[in-house]
Structure formats: C-alpha cells, structure tokens
Amino acid sequence: MANAPVQAQVSTQTKWWGDFNLGESVTGFWHIGPLKLWVTNLEHEWRIYTLTGKDTLETALQVEVPSNHAPDPEAQVSRFSFMKMATSLNLSPLLADRAIVVKPETPFYVPPGEEATLYVSTPLWVKLSLKKSGKLIELPTYRPSDTWFGSSTLVGELCYASRTVGQLDLDELELVPHRAVTPVRVRNRADNPLLLERIKLPVQYLSVHQSTIDRVWTEQLTLTREEDGDLAELQIGRLPKEAGPTEKLNGPRQHAERNLVVRAFTKLFKAE
Amino acid sequence: MLDRINTTVQDWAIRLWEAEQVGALTQAAILLAIGFFAARLARLAIVGGLAGRLSRQQLMLLRRGVSYTILTLFIASAVRELGFDLSVLLGAAGIVTVAVGFASQTSVSNLISGLFLVLERAVEVGDIIKVDTTMGEVLTVDLLSTKLRTFDNLLVRIPNETLVKSNITNYNRFPIRRVDLQVGVAYKEDLKKVIDLLNEVAYENPICLEEPAPLLISQGFGESSVNYQFSVWGKSENFLDLRNSMQVDIKAAFDEAGIEIPFPHRSLYVGTVSEPFPVRMVETPNPSKEPEES
Numbered sequence: 001m002a003n004a005p006v007q008a009q010v011s012t013q014t015k016w017w018g019d020f021n022l023g024e025s026v027t028g029f030w031h032i033g034p035l036k037l038w039v040t041n042l043e044h045e046w047r048i049y050t051l052t053g054k055d056t057l058e059t060a061l062q063v064e065v066p067s068n069h070a071p072d073p074e075a076q077v078s079r080f081s082f083m084k085m086a087t088s089l090n091l092s093p094l095l096a097d098r099a100i101v102v103k104p105e106t107p108f109y110v111p112p113g114e115e116a117t118l119y120v121s122t123p124l125w126v127k128l129s130l131k132k133s134g135k136l137i138e139l140p141t142y143r144p145s146d147t148w149f150g151s152s153t154l155v156g157e158l159c160y161a162s163r164t165v166g167q168l169d170l171d172e173l174e175l176v177p178h179r180a181v182t183p184v185r186v187r188n189r190a191d192n193p194l195l196l197e198r199i200k201l202p203v204q205y206l207s208v209h210q211s212t213i214d215r216v217w218t219e220q221l222t223l224t225r226e227e228d229g230d231l232a233e234l235q236i237g238r239l240p241k242e243a244g245p246t247e248k249l250n251g252p253r254q255h256a257e258r259n260l261v262v263r264a265f266t267k268l269f270k271a272e
Numbered sequence: 273m274l275d276r277i278n279t280t281v282q283d284w285a286i287r288l289w290e291a292e293q294v295g296a297l298t299q300a301a302i303l304l305a306i307g308f309f310a311a312r313l314a315r316l317a318i319v320g321g322l323a324g325r326l327s328r329q330q331l332m333l334l335r336r337g338v339s340y341t342i343l344t345l346f347i348a349s350a351v352r353e354l355g356f357d358l359s360v361l362l363g364a365a366g367i368v369t370v371a372v373g374f375a376s377q378t379s380v381s382n383l384i385s386g387l388f389l390v391l392e393r394a395v396e397v398g399d400i401i402k403v404d405t406t407m408g409e410v411l412t413v414d415l416l417s418t419k420l421r422t423f424d425n426l427l428v429r430i431p432n433e434t435l436v437k438s439n440i441t442n443y444n445r446f447p448i449r450r451v452d453l454q455v456g457v458a459y460k461e462d463l464k465k466v467i468d469l470l471n472e473v474a475y476e477n478p479i480c481l482e483e484p485a486p487l488l489i490s491q492g493f494g495e496s497s498v499n500y501q502f503s504v505w506g507k508s509e510n511f512l513d514l515r516n517s518m519q520v521d522i523k524a525a526f527d528e529a530g531i532e533i534p535f536p537h538r539s540l541y542v543g544t545v546s547e548p549f550p551v552r553m554v555e556t557p558n559p560s561k562e563p564e565e566s
Contacts, residue, residue: 054476101483145475146507147482148448158447158507161482198483 015210016177017091017249019131020065024085029067032126033178034058035141038071039089039128044082046089048128048137049075056123056142056163061177078137086130092250093216094125094138095180095203101149102162102184107197115187116196118166121179122203124216127250141178149200149263151230157263159200166199170242180208180216183240186232187224194225200264202234205256209239209246217243223264232264280360300350307346311339328397332412333390378433379416385432386415395435400443403430407443448481449508451515455522456497458532463498469529473521474504479514481505496536 016032022041030037034056038049049071071077100122110116123144128136144163150156166184167173173181182201188194206218220240223232236256239246318335326334352358373380390413395401399410401420406428408420418435420428443449457466467488474486484505491499502522506514526533540549 143478145478145480145482146510148484148505153448153484153505154446156447 016061016063016126017093017210020089020091021087022065022089023087026066027069027071028065028089029062029069030064030091030126031060031062033060033141033176035126035139035178036072036075037126037139038067038069038075040071041085041087041089044085046080046082046085046130046136048078048080048139050078050139051075052142057174057176059174059176080136082133086132088131090129090131092127092129093180093208094127094250095206095208095218095253096122096125096140096144096160097138097204097253099149099157099159099200099202099204100144100162101147101159101198101200102164102166103198104196105165105167107195110186110188110194110196112188112191112193115185116168118168118184118186118196118199119170119173120162120166120182120184120199120201121164121173121176122162122182122201123160124178124180124208149198157200175215180218181243182206182218183220183242185220185222185237187222189224189226190228192228194265196265198265199223200262202256202262204253205234205236205260207248207252208250209243209248211243211246215243216249217246223262225265230263230265231261234260234262234264276360280357296353296355300353303346303350303353307343307350310346311342314338314342332397378431382416382432385436386413386417388436389413389418389432394440395442399445402441402443403435403438406430443511444508447508448484448505449511450503450505451511451518453502453504453515453518453522454491455500455502456494456533457500457526458497458534459493461498461531465529466500466531469525469531470500470502470522473518473525474502477504477514477517477521479506479510480518481507497534 016030020028022028022039024041024043027038027040030039034053036051036053038047040047040049051072051074102118102120102122104118108116124141126139126141128139130136144160147159147161148156149159164174164179170181182203184199184201186194186196186199201221203218206221209217211217217239220237222235222237224235225232234256315335315338318338319331322331322334348358351361389395395410395413395418397410397412401407401410403420406420406422408422408426408428411419411421411427413432415432417429417431420430422428455470457463470488471486474480475482480486481504486505487503489501489503491501493499502518504514504518523533
C-alpha cells in the first residue's frame with residue numbers, strides 16, 4: 001500500500017552516512033560528489049539506483065529522506081528481495097578495496113635521514129546495510145582507474161590510481177564529501193636520497209573516522225625506508241592532531257600484520 | 273624364469289586351500305581395506321590442508337602421487353601376506369615392462385613429455401593457452417595428454433608429445449596484458465589533436481591502466497589514412513572488455529570532435545593528355561519547396 005505523498009526534506013547536514021528510516025514505498029536520495037543514489041523500499045524488495053557522473057572532484061552533497069525525486073532513467077538498478085521488510089537503512093563510508101597509487105604534485109627528493117608528510121585524499125565507497133539482514137551492497141562514489149604498481153610488467157600489484165595529487169600542505173587539499181584524508185609520513189633512513197614520484201597507499205588496512213570539521217580522516221601512515229630500494233616498513237599510527245575530535249565510522253577491510261614491509265615506492269617505467 | 277613363476281603360482285594355489293591360508297587371506301583383505309581407506313584419507317587431508325597454498329595443478333599431482341604410493345605399499349604388503357615372493361613378481365614385471373615398452377612407444381613418449389610439462393610448469397590447470405590453432409582453458413594436465421576446453425565449449429585432447437614439440441602461448445600467465453588497437457584518421461585532421469584525444473579516451477576508461485602508460489606508434493601514411501597503433505594496458509581478465517570499450521569510446525570521441533575515420537578512397541585520374549570525363553548535371557526536385565507551389 002502506497003503512503004501519502006510526503007514533503008521532501010532537503011538536509012543541509014554535511015554528512016551522508018548514518019541510519020535513515022525509509023517506510024514502505026518511500027525513496028531516499030543521496031548526492032555524494034559524483035554519485036547519485038536512490039534507495040526505494042517496496043513491498044518485498046529494496047531497489048537501489050545509481051548514477052555516477054564524470055566529474056570525479058564534484059563537491060555536491062545532498063541528502064533527501066524521504067525524497068520526491070524519481071530515479072534517473074539512466075541509473076543502474078540493483079534489486080534485493082526480502083520476505084520481511086525492515087525500514088532502517090544504514091549508509092557508511094569505507095575505503096577502497098585495493099591499494100591506491102598517489103603522485104605528489106611534482107616529484108621531489110627526501111634526503112637521507114629526512115622525512116616528509118604528504119596529505120592525500122582517496123575516494124570512499126558507500127556501504128549500504130540493513131539493521132537485521134546486514135550488508136546489501138558496496139558502491140564506489142566513483143570507480144577509480146586501474147593502475148599497475150611494480151618495477152616491471154611481470155612483478156607488481158594491481159592498484160587504483162588516484163586522480164588527485166598528494167599535498168605537503170593540508171589547506172591545499174580540496175574539501176570533498178566523498179574522499180578521506182590520510183597523512184602519509186615518509187621517512188628515509190637509507191644512505192641515498194629517495195625520489196618520490198609515486199607512492200602506494202595500502203588503504204585497505206585503514207579505518208574511517210569523521211571529524212567535526214567536515215572531513216573524513218584515516219589514521220596516519222608511516223612508511224620507513226631502511227635500505228636502498230622500493231621497500232618500506234609500514235606503520236599505522238594514530239589519527240593526526242589536525243583531525244580534532246573524531247568518531248570512528250568503519251574499521252579496516254583487512255587487519256595489517258605487525259612490522260609489515262610493503263613495496264611502497266617505484267620509479268615510473270615505460271613498457272614497450 | 274616363467275617355469276619358476278608357474279611353480280610358485282601352483283604352490284601358492286595348493287597352499288591357499290590349506291587351513292592356515294584362510295587367516296592370511298583375511299589379513300590381506302584387511303590390509304587392502306586399510307590401504308584404500310588411508311589413501312582416501314590422505315587425499316582429503318591434502319585437499320583440506322593445502323588447498324589455499326598450492327595451485328590446482330600441484331594439488332592434483334600431490335593428491336594422486338600420495339594416494340597411489342599408499343595404495344601400492346598396502347597392495348604389496350597384502351600380496352606378501354598371501355605368501356607371494358615379491359622379488360619374483362618384480363622380476364616378471366621388469367620383463368613385461370620391456371615388452372610393453374617396445375609395443376607402446378607413443379604412450380611412453382607422451383608419458384615422458386607429460387613429466388617434462390609438469391616439471392617445466394609450462395601450462396597449469398586454469399591457464400588460457402593457444403597451441404597451434406587451438407585456444408582454450410586447460411582442464412587437466414594428465415600423464416598422457418592435456419585436455420583443453422575451447423571457448424565454444426568443446427573438449428580438445430592434445431597428446432603431451434605434441435604439446436612439448438609445439439609453441440604454446442599462455443594468455444594469463446602475467447596479470448596484465450596489452451591491447452593493440454589500429455586507428456586510422458583522415459589526412460585533413462590535426463594529428464596533435466587526435467593524439468590528445470586518444471590519450472584522453474584511455475585516461476577516462478577505468479579498466480585501462482594509467483601505468484604502464486598508453487603507447488602510440490605511428491604506422492605511416494596509408495592509402496587513405498594516417499595509421500596509428502594505440503596500445504593500452506589492462507588486467508588480463510579484462511582484455512576483451514577493454515578492447516571493446518576502447519573501440520566504442522574512440523569512435524564516440526572522434527564523432528564528437530568531428531574527426532573522420534576514413535574508408536578507402538579512390539581518386540580517378542586520367543592524365544592531362546586524355547579527355548576530361550563527361551559530367552551530366554541533373555536537377556533534383558527539392559521536396560521542401562513543393563508545398564509553397566501548391
């Protein structure tokens with residue numbers, strides 16, 4: 001049975017995650033950066049419509065529950081059938097399911113014994129779940145491009161490429177609702193200078209936190225290079241001071257082992 | 273030797289009927305049953321314990337090797353329990369092996385080739401390979417032959433000897449692959465603009481790898497077009513999706529930018545000496561003007 005038409009309530013809040021109550025035949029609408037998302041609660045099913053725009057740095061944020069916006073005809077639909085329907089829908093942010101490769105604005109050297117902190121923003125995934133039934137679906141706010149991180153086409157790892165650059169100054173990092181900020185501390189303890197052309201961030205080991213200053217943060221990553229080469233010891237630290245008071249939204253996808261050594265830096269190569 | 277075997281078998285047959293042999297028979301049966309049970313248990317333990325650590329090919333070989341060894345040991349014990357002299361049996365087996373070996377050279381050749389294939393690890397179960405003109409997924413690498421499933425779902429059995437002698441192309445040994453696209457553009461087009469557009473199409477396609485960067489190779493001036501090879505990289509599993517999506521994206525981007533992808537052009541020239549071609553002008557009625565006249 002359809003509910004009476006409801007007045008759309010456009011939320012001016014700066015967060016798109018949390019619990020939302022969607023009664024029968026009610027649609028919720030979320031516009032999170034490039035992602036437009038409609039969720040409809042029907043008699044025995046949940047329908048999720050998604051449409052991703054081309055502008056990966058779009059800053060739009062709109063939450064309408066309930067919404068009078070009909071789903072875009074071009075949106076992709078996923079259907080989930082249930083015998084007993086719940087009304088409580090939860091949206092939460094997750095980090096990418098693969099490592100992300102980030103380049104600094106321009107390559108720079110970290111001399112022996114020195115260190116540098118880069119602020120990097122990486123795209124978030126939206127996890128939709130129901131209170132009783134658990135996870136429905138995970139959606140990227142936009143699908144990052146694939147990239148290869150390795151010294152040759154034979155040895156390496158498939159990662160996502162970040163469309164934004166790492167910044168040495170936090171204020172230069174764009175404020176967008178669909179990205180999380182990770183401070184990356186690079187320490188060079190080897191005898192020779194380290195040229196930072198691109199860094200692989202294993203974001204699957206990090207958790208997501210919200211701060212009161214409109215940003216989503218992760219813990220600080222420390223990459224320590226002990227010897228000449230691409231390998232670095234990975235340490236997952238605490239949340240940075242710049243984040244202020246925070247609240248944890250989601251844990252990591254994978255738990256990192258202690259003293260994890262990862263291939264974190266490689267030079268650009270040309271495959272022919 | 274044969275006389276000796278005959279005598280042994282006859283002696284054994286006589287003694288089988290004697291009362292003390294009944295106990296030996298029961299013991300042999302129990303040994304065989306334990307052997308089958310132990311082999312089965314070992315197979316299950318290998319699958320359960322090492323499933324994640326070994327490849328499917330290694331797992332299959334280990335499972336078979338351990339299972340057959342256990343069975344052979346228990347069968348040998350059972351036969352010994354029955355009173356057989358194993359050294360005589362082994363001697364007879366040696367003669368039989370030589371005779372059978374001469375008669376089945378092809379099988380032996382395949383068998384040895386199979387061992388080399390396994391040791392060399394040239395192909396493994398699950399690989400996509402091409403042998404001569406046959407392409408498909410490797411289902412099993414047995415001792416005599418390798419079985420492929422082609423993409424139109426046919427089973428192809430290739431003798432291991434053929435496989436050892438042939439060139440094998442393995443399509444998914446490495447995690448990433450290059451897709452080579454042939455692109456021709458009209459002579460009138462701005463080639464710098466075309467190159468920028470191709471790179472932009474690759475950048476926008478999420479399954480096209482950013483690194484290794486796309487490669488553009490000039491193939492020279494063709495009959496009707498300037499030809500390029502545009503090579504992009506993608507995950508091996510995404511090969512077909514990448515090739516198809518890139519073709520669609522390039523065509524759409526060229527159409528939007530008004531870049532012509534030419535088909536073969538033919539210009540007829542009869543020379544300055546020859547007479548010009550006669551051209552007849554034909555007036556066609558303009559349908560949009562007809563209503564005004566009425």
